Amino acid sequence: MATIDANPASGTRDFLPAEVTRREQAFATIRRAFQGHGFEPLDTPAFERLEVLTGKYGEEGDQLIFKILRRGEHEATGEADLALRYDLTVPLARVVARYGSQLPMPFKRYHIAPVWRADRPGKGRYREFFQCDVDTVGSDSLVADAATIVAVADVLDALGLSGFRVQLNSRRALAGLIEAYGVPPELEGEALTALDKLDKVGAEGVARELVDRGLPTAAVDTLVADLGSGDLEGRVRERLAASDEGRAGLAEVDELVALTGALPGGELAYSPVLARGLSYYTGPVFEVVHDDLAATIAAGGRYDGLIGMFQGQDVPATGGSLGIERILLLLEQAAEGRAAPGADVLVTLMDDDGRADALRLAQRLRGEGLRVDLYAGRGKLGKQLKYADRRAIPLAVIRGAEERDAGRVAVKDLASGEQDTVAEDELVAHLRRALEA
Amino acid sequence: MATIDANPASGTRDFLPAEVTRREQAFATIRRAFQGHGFEPLDTPAFERLEVLTGKYGEEGDQLIFKILRRGEHEATGEADLALRYDLTVPLARVVARYGSQLPMPFKRYHIAPVWRADRPGKGRYREFFQCDVDTVGSDSLVADAATIVAVADVLDALGLSGFRVQLNSRRALAGLIEAYGVPPELEGEALTALDKLDKVGAEGVARELVDRGLPTAAVDTLVADLGSGDLEGRVRERLAASDEGRAGLAEVDELVALTGALPGGELAYSPVLARGLSYYTGPVFEVVHDDLAATIAAGGRYDGLIGMFQGQDVPATGGSLGIERILLLLEQAAEGRAAPGADVLVTLMDDDGRADALRLAQRLRGEGLRVDLYAGRGKLGKQLKYADRRAIPLAVIRGAEERDAGRVAVKDLASGEQDTVAEDELVAHLRRALEA
Numbered sequence: 001m002a003t004i005d006a007n008p009a010s011g012t013r014d015f016l017p018a019e020v021t022r023r024e025q026a027f028a029t030i031r032r033a034f035q036g037h038g039f040e041p042l043d044t045p046a047f048e049r050l051e052v053l054t055g056k057y058g059e060e061g062d063q064l065i066f067k068i069l070r071r072g073e074h075e076a077t078g079e080a081d082l083a084l085r086y087d088l089t090v091p092l093a094r095v096v097a098r099y100g101s102q103l104p105m106p107f108k109r110y111h112i113a114p115v116w117r118a119d120r121p122g123k124g125r126y127r128e129f130f131q132c133d134v135d136t137v138g139s140d141s142l143v144a145d146a147a148t149i150v151a152v153a154d155v156l157d158a159l160g161l162s163g164f165r166v167q168l169n170s171r172r173a174l175a176g177l178i179e180a181y182g183v184p185p186e187l188e189g190e191a192l193t194a195l196d197k198l199d200k201v202g203a204e205g206v207a208r209e210l211v212d213r214g215l216p217t218a219a220v221d222t223l224v225a226d227l228g229s230g231d232l233e234g235r236v237r238e239r240l241a242a243s244d245e246g247r248a249g250l251a252e253v254d255e256l257v258a259l260t261g262a263l264p265g266g267e268l269a270y271s272p273v274l275a276r277g278l279s280y281y282t283g284p285v286f287e288v289v290h291d292d293l294a295a296t297i298a299a300g301g302r303y304d305g306l307i308g309m310f311q312g313q314d315v316p317a318t319g320g321s322l323g324i325e326r327i328l329l330l331l332e333q334a335a336e337g338r339a340a341p342g343a344d345v346l347v348t349l350m351d352d353d354g355r356a357d358a359l360r361l362a363q364r365l366r367g368e369g370l371r372v373d374l375y376a377g378r379g380k381l382g383k384q385l386k387y388a389d390r391r392a393i394p395l396a397v398i399r400g401a402e403e404r405d406a407g408r409v410a411v412k413d414l415a416s417g418e419q420d421t422v423a424e425d426e427l428v429a430h431l432r433r434a435l436e437a
Numbered sequence: 438m439a440t441i442d443a444n445p446a447s448g449t450r451d452f453l454p455a456e457v458t459r460r461e462q463a464f465a466t467i468r469r470a471f472q473g474h475g476f477e478p479l480d481t482p483a484f485e486r487l488e489v490l491t492g493k494y495g496e497e498g499d500q501l502i503f504k505i506l507r508r509g510e511h512e513a514t515g516e517a518d519l520a521l522r523y524d525l526t527v528p529l530a531r532v533v534a535r536y537g538s539q540l541p542m543p544f545k546r547y548h549i550a551p552v553w554r555a556d557r558p559g560k561g562r563y564r565e566f567f568q569c570d571v572d573t574v575g576s577d578s579l580v581a582d583a584a585t586i587v588a589v590a591d592v593l594d595a596l597g598l599s600g601f602r603v604q605l606n607s608r609r610a611l612a613g614l615i616e617a618y619g620v621p622p623e624l625e626g627e628a629l630t631a632l633d634k635l636d637k638v639g640a641e642g643v644a645r646e647l648v649d650r651g652l653p654t655a656a657v658d659t660l661v662a663d664l665g666s667g668d669l670e671g672r673v674r675e676r677l678a679a680s681d682e683g684r685a686g687l688a689e690v691d692e693l694v695a696l697t698g699a700l701p702g703g704e705l706a707y708s709p710v711l712a713r714g715l716s717y718y719t720g721p722v723f724e725v726v727h728d729d730l731a732a733t734i735a736a737g738g739r740y741d742g743l744i745g746m747f748q749g750q751d752v753p754a755t756g757g758s759l760g761i762e763r764i765l766l767l768l769e770q771a772a773e774g775r776a777a778p779g780a781d782v783l784v785t786l787m788d789d790d791g792r793a794d795a796l797r798l799a800q801r802l803r804g805e806g807l808r809v810d811l812y813a814g815r816g817k818l819g820k821q822l823k824y825a826d827r828r829a830i831p832l833a834v835i836r837g838a839e840e841r842d843a844g845r846v847a848v849k850d851l852a853s854g855e856q857d858t859v860a861e862d863e864l865v866a867h868l869r870r871a872l873e874a
Contacts (some may be wrong), residue, residue, distance in 0.1 A: 006535035006747050009519055014532055016539070017477030017546065024468070024478065031461070036803050038780040038810020038826075040454030041461065045565050046483060046521075046551065047503075049446045068486075069504040069517050071555045077517015080506050082446055084483075095451055098443035102453070104827045106864075108812045109454065114483065118508045128482050136813050143792050145811035150800060259793050264800075266782075310443050342541075343475040355580050356696050363587060366473050373475020376573050376581035377543045390541045391477075433693045 011119070011127030021340045023328055025111055026159060030132060030322070033158040034110040037151040039134055042109040044091040046116075047082045051127055052174040054083070056090050056309070064117045066127075084116040088133045089306060097310035098139055106139040111326070123303030124329070134300075135319030135386060137307050142252070144282035145284045145318045149205060149268065152288065152298050152320045157265030160334075161297060166263065167254065167271035171281050171301070173240060173249025177272065181219040189279075191215060196275040203227040225272070236272035256284050280306050283318065293330055298322045322326045344435055348384045352402040357404060361397065368428050372406035389414055395434055397427070440620045448556070448564030458777045460765055463596060464549055467569060467759070470595045471547040474588040476571055479546040481528040483553075484519045491520070493527050493746070501554045503564075521553035525570045526743060532745035533574055543576040549761070561766070571737075572756030574744050579689070582721045582739055582755045583696035586705065589735050589757045590723065594702030596764065597771075598734060601727045601872040603700065604708035605693065608718050610677060610737070612685025614709065617676040617683060618656040626716075628652060631713040640664040664710070673709035693721050717743050720755065724803060730767055779828030780810035781872055785821045798834065805865045826851055832871055834864070 007013050015023065031041065033146050053065055064332050067080030076080075085091060090113045096107065112132045119125055134151060136144040149166060156164055159320050174192065183191050190213040203224050210220045226235045240246030255272050262266055266288070276285045276299060282301030290297050300320025308315035347362040349355060363375040373393060375384045381398065398410040398419075412419045413434060422430045445451050452460065468478065478526060490502055504517030511518075525548045533544065556562055561710045571588060573581040586603060593601055611629065620628050627650040635643050640661050647657045663672045677683030690707050697705055703725070713722045713736060720739030727734050737757025745752035784799040786792060799811040810830060818835065823835050835847040836855075845865050849856045851872060859867045872874045 004488055004747055005486065008482050008531075008532050008535075012482035012484070014535070015480040016484070016532075016536065017479060020478040020480045023480075028465075036808045037799075038783070038808065038828075038830075039459040040779055042454060043452040045445050045447070045451070046553070047446055049442065051441055051873070063509065066508070066519070067506040067512070068521075069506050069515075071805070072500065076515075078513075079507075084505075094443050094445075095453075098445075098451070099453065104824050106812075106824075108810070108813065116483070128484075139814040141813060141815050142797070143786060146792075147799075147811050147813050150796065154803070176554070200620075244732065259796055261793060261797060261800075298730070302820050310441055316447075330771055342477055343472070345474070349580060356698060357562045359580070359583055359587065359696055360698060363698075366591070371473045371475065373545070374580065374584050375543075376545065376578060377561055377576040378578050383836035387541050387543075391475075393475075393608075 009127075010124075011121035012302050013126065015130070017342070018339050019207060019332070022332060022335060023408050026324075026328055026331055029158050030155050031110070031322075033155040034134055034151060037108075037147065037154065039108045039110045039151065040281055042111050043113065044085070044088075044095060044111075046114075047084050048091065048094070050080055050083045052083075052094055053090060053171055057086060063121055066116045066118055084155065085113070086117060087115055088113060088131050090309075091136075092133075092137070093307045093309050094137060096307055098304040100311075103137075106364065107137040108135075109137075110134040117342060120213065124326070126325070127402040129325045130328075132322040132324040133319060134321075137315060137317045139318070140286070140316035142256050142259055145256055148300060148318055148320050149256075149260050149286055150263065152300070152322070153266055155322065156288065156298065159331065161290060161293075161327065161330070162265030163292060164266035164288050166266055166268040167274050167287045167289065168250045168253060168268060168284065169274040169276075169286075170249045170256075170284045171186065172245060173272070174275065174285065176240050176246030176249045177236060179243060181223055183215055183219050183221075184421055187213070187215055190276045195273050196277060196368070198227075198273060199389060213417040220435070232273055233270060267363065277302060295326055295330070296323060297327055297330075341393055342395050343370075344395065344429060345370055345372050346384065346388040346391075346393045346396045346397055347372060347374045347376050348381060348398050350381070350398065353401065354399060354404060357399065361399065361409075365397075365428065365431070370428075370431065385412070385414065395431060397431075438710065440850045441467070446764060448558035448562075450565070455776050456769070457673070459769060459772060460463050461822055463761075463765055463768055466595050467549060467592050467761075468547070470592040471524065471535075471571055473543075473586060474584065476547045476588065476750070479529070479532065479548050480550065481532060481548075483551075484521050485528065485531070485608055487518055487520045489520075489531060490523055490527060490868075494523060497522065497656050503553045503555055504689060508588045510596045522537070523554060525550060527746075529570075529574070530744045530746050533600075533744055533752060537748075542574075542658050543581060543812045544574040545572075546574075547571040550702065561762070563762070566762045569759040569761040571758075572754055574754045576755070577741065579693050579696055579721070585737060585755055586697050586723055587691075588701065589759070590700040590703055592759065593725065593735065596768065598727060598730075598764065598767070598826075599702035600729060601703035601704060601725050601734065603692060603705040604711050604726060605705060605721065606708050606711040606723075607686045607689045607693075608633060609682060609720065610690055610709070611712060613677050613683030613686045614673060616680060618660055620652055620656050624650070624652055629712045632710050635664075635710060635715060636708070662674035670709055683756055689721065710750075713738065723757070731765070732763055733760060734764055734767075776829040778808075778830055780808040781832065782807055782809050782868060783821065783825040783828075783830045783833045784809060784811045785818060785833055785835050786812050787818070787835065790838065791836060791841060794836065798846075802834075802865065807868060808839060810870075822849070822851065832868060834868075 066084040068082035070079050070081050094406045115131050178188050190234030194209040207220050207224045240250045281301040282304045288298040302318040304314050304316045307317040347358050362372045365372045396412045407424050408421050410421045503521040505519035506519050507516050552568050615625050631643050631646040644657050644661045656701045677687045717740045718738040719741045722738035725735040739755040741751050744754040784795050799809045802809045833849040844861050845858050847858045
């Protein structure tokens with residue numbers, strides 16, 4: 001027994017109290033903000049029948065699915081019949097197929113939950129991590145797209161992450177642009193994949209990759225000239241105005257910008273070459289970046305072909321996803337060193353005769369709305385005060401036989417080390433004052 | 438694709454919005470109450486390395502563990518290397534072994550999380566279900582046992598489940614009693630297993646089972662006489678007074694009752710033959726029953742031999758577990774028919790020109806602290822009002838071109854059907870009044 005490794009499984013994490021507290025606070029903020037926008041919570045099981053998940057994430061994704069062995073007499077077959085949730089979109093599609101008419105339409109839901117992927121663990125890459133999705137199913141209206149962006153912006157603002165930029169584009173405008181550059185339709189996917197790396201590798205890097213992927217040199221040269229022109233948007237608008245698809249895409253972008261209006265906590269702008277892993281997006285796409293944090297903290301778009309996968313028909317849908325693990329890490333860094341207090345007050349234990357009194361006192365203070373820890377061990381006062389310090393509890397209540405007889409209580413301020421003795425009926429007021437100080 | 442079963446996997450559940458909302462509210466209440474008692478949240482991964490879990494739950498339990506197939510080139514071996522969490526106690530033991538010196542001692546933690554068991558699904562029996570545990574590790578003091586019972590009582594009271602009875606016993610008192618009845622030590626386990634069924638099968642049923650399990654007829658007769666005497670506690674106290682073990686056990690019970698004192702929301706009483714699946718309990722045990730609900734809604738006790746399993750040494754621990762799925766079901770039944778409103782207000786959409794105005798209006802109302810849904814589809818007003826009704830949203834804001842031009846807004850009360858038109862700057866006050874009505 002003693003030789004068993006006590007670490008969590010590779011790629012997973014234990015969350016100790018201070019971390020759980022911070023994560024729960026962030027989740028509560030997110031829930032409150034999404035609910036303020038009329039989105040409702042959904043929850044689905046950690047595992048699905050294997051056939052629900054396989055074939056949905058491409059060959060590479062399928063390799064990363066955690067499969068669950070059959071049980072009992074079937075265990076020996078070595079076969080799997082269940083698998084851990086890989087994302088929150090396939091479960092949403094299943095729920096829409098299963099409960100369709102029971103759901104209000106449009107169905108506006110958010111889902112904050114862990115997913116599991118058998119990726120190689122690395123810095124910031126886990127095998128168990130949370131996703132935080134918000135989606136509107138059953139509406140092809142741009143109002144739904146605008147409402148998603150406004151809700152995501154509100155959530156980020158509520159989390160204290162203001163100062164972000166929402167970069168917006170449309171799949172249709174992009175298609176028009178690719179056409180305008182003279183890229184053959186069969187190379188559109190290649191062009192989008194290369195463009196997606198603009199932030200990482202710059203215009204020259206994208207150009208090299210486009211050529212490597214077989215795009216016509218003339219098209220690549222024109223694109224690179226536009227990117228370096230200092231007025232990318234102006235040039236792109238001109239090019240898009242030349243085709244039906246381009247004009248329609250541009251109209252979609254402009255309408256969405258007008259609908260969305262001023263955002264809480266950030267800015268919104270048309271980003272003419274934003275591509276965003278376009279394989280399933282069908283309409284507007286967006287990405288929220290934060291310059292100070294050098295990170296994409298949310299993204300999303302319209303994907304009308306995905307949610308109907310179990311019904312064999314298209315169901316319009318649009319949504320967004322917060323980069324919640326990255327956001328939690330940023331909040332964690334921001335909170336560095338400031339541990340959340342484990343309670344307002346620690347009631348200490350002085351002698352065996354005082355134990356029942358201490359339990360009553362703790363319970364009375366709780367009745368006044370205070371969060372009260374009672375020392376549950378057998379240590380001396382010094383050890384108890386160290387325990388309070390460790391748990392960032394600011395005040396300790398101390399009451400030996402002498403104080404009990406005199407109807408008094410000593411209160412120690414852990415930060416200053418000061419100790420006052422007050423009458424029992426003044427205790428609550430004294431604690432409140434000390435907590436506010 | 439269309440032929441895939443859209444149901445959740447056998448024994449698991451999808452939680453639609455109204456249910457998630459109720460469950461989250463209960464979890465929030467529980468978290469707040471435990472934190473008010475100085476317990477801290479812990480979270481651990483959904484899966485553990487297989488060897489962490491196997492051999493911990495007996496042969497029967499081991500059969501119920503969901504095992505995860507190895508991945509990549511190893512998948513073909515049909516072997517498992519990971520397994521889904523089966524309870525919250527083994528992960529706690531692993532955390533204590535892993536982070537020991539980083540944790541405050543005593544370590545007071547609660548953990549609310551799903552566990553997975555490959556049980557045959559049935560009424561109220563799921564393969565994915567939540568557990569809600571509260572434990573104090575590292576203290577052998579009865580103060581920790583008393584503090585557990587007080588915290589559990591406070592949580593139940595906060596959940597609105599007052600009127601319960603906490604039945605209390607001690608493993609030591611029980612051992613003394615078994616000895617006093619003249620049961621041979623090697624049959625103690627058999628006797629406790631039979632006694633545990635007293636509530637279900639009555640005194641006669643227990644007697645039959647005791648005889649079947651090989652207990653001496655004289656011992657069984659004495660026990661049955663005591664059970665039927667009308668003064669079980671008096672008789673048991675007399676018998677326990679005759680032995681050292683009995684006296685020590687009784688002293689433990691009496692001291693714990695004195696320490697615990699009056700409970701919020703319920704009563705506490707010595708329950709002389711309460712056994713509670715005693716295989717791992719080593720000290721006080723308790724069970725919380727609610728007569729109106731005919732259910733055990735919480736239970737716990739001291740188990741000094743379990744938490745040290747990965748360290749090869751005993752680590753004192755005491756705790757309790759809420760029957761959280763049963764409690765959620767009770768709360769669900771109590772809330773029958775009263776759906777939580779999906780928002781305070783629905784902002785409707787009248788014409789395309791009014792869409793941006795509707796988004797602004799919704800956002801302005803949110804700034805006033807209201808929860809505002811914006812209709813995101815393309816339905817006519819009647820359909821939009823049906824949507825509001827379905828989501829239990831009490832008020833709808835309606836604003837066509839005419840109202841916009843006049844700087845006015847119509848507000849419809851979904852319950853009464855009444856509609857008022859108010860000036861834009863009176864809207865918030867009007868909505869507040871209507872929501873309070």
